[in-house]
Amino acid sequence: MTHRNSTESLDLVAGELVEVASREEILSTLDQNGKLDSMPFMPEMLQYCGKRFRVFMRADKTCDNIKQWSLRRAKNAVHLTGVRCDGTSHGNCDAGCLLFWNEAWLKKVAPDFVSASQVAQPALASSPDPRTDLTCTEQRLRESALRPDPLVPGNTLYTCQATELREFTSHLYWWDIRQYFRDIRSGNLRRGVGGDSKSERLLEVVLGILEVVRSLIITAFNKLQELRSGVHYPHIEGLLDTTPTCDLNLQPGEFVLVRTKDEILATLDHNNKNRGLLFDSEMVRYCGGTFRVLKRVNQIVDERTGKIMKMKSSCIILEGVACVSEYHRLCPRAIYHYWREAWLRRAE
Known part of the structure; x- marks a missing residue:
């Protein structure tokens, strides 16, 4: 295993094996707001300390949905395979965002150092004794995920990597x-x-x-x-004034068939939405496929405001069905797609 100074770049590439540093090592890199170079280390990430993962992709760029869609430049950051936020410290947010990892929180592991079965398992080395001289403690880290609502006394807002994305990235043309x-x-x-x-x-x-x-x-x-006010590729055009609803009461583990593109277009309004939910161009590739339901989305943190946003209509996430950014400049963020039940049917 390679140890290094926290100011150095690992220059990681997709597929490399890394070990997440210990809690004490990571906390020692954070300021009093739980951030390193303005990137939050979230309480949900603590469970991965000391475990080994493959790098999914470098996070050199990422999409920004806080303002009008654009790409942002990030530095010294990666995404790890299968490591997503479980939302437990953020109002049980169901978004399941792929987490950003600053390279200062990771260590390279020699390929022959562990077997394949040890990936995503705790490291063998014991953790050092807890330190008392840290600028950011675990308690402070959990507190930093919350902030009072300046407009509604007693209401709680949340801070996470999604809400702070513009703080640790820069515009990318x-x-x-x-x-x-x-x-x-x-x-x-x-x-x-x-x-x-x-x-x-x-x-x-x-x-x-x-x-x-x-x-x-x-x-x-x-x-x-x-x-020239023309249509985008791929072309998606909804025509309805009022969109239909559908309640299949789908549950995690069930298999569903994604309806054809034409069937889905028949459920969309002029903004290509059904009950306010956008059918994005990146979702077209999944039309006609069969997938397993991962979970129902009941609430998410609004990345623009930090408020918990309750879903008014049924919303589904499917296993392995995430944005591949085929039409959005190859962004590696792999955000889960949200599906209306009107766009799905149970597989027979």
């Missing part, structure tokens, strides 16, 4: 070509089906370049269409 070089170099675009031979690695690079070129063409086309 679509034409900044460096982001696409980082996408290729980081391994974010690897398909993971090739071997370790030089020819296969070269093929992975070529395929990554083609994916970047495709993304640039789609982005340029949609920018041009905006200027």
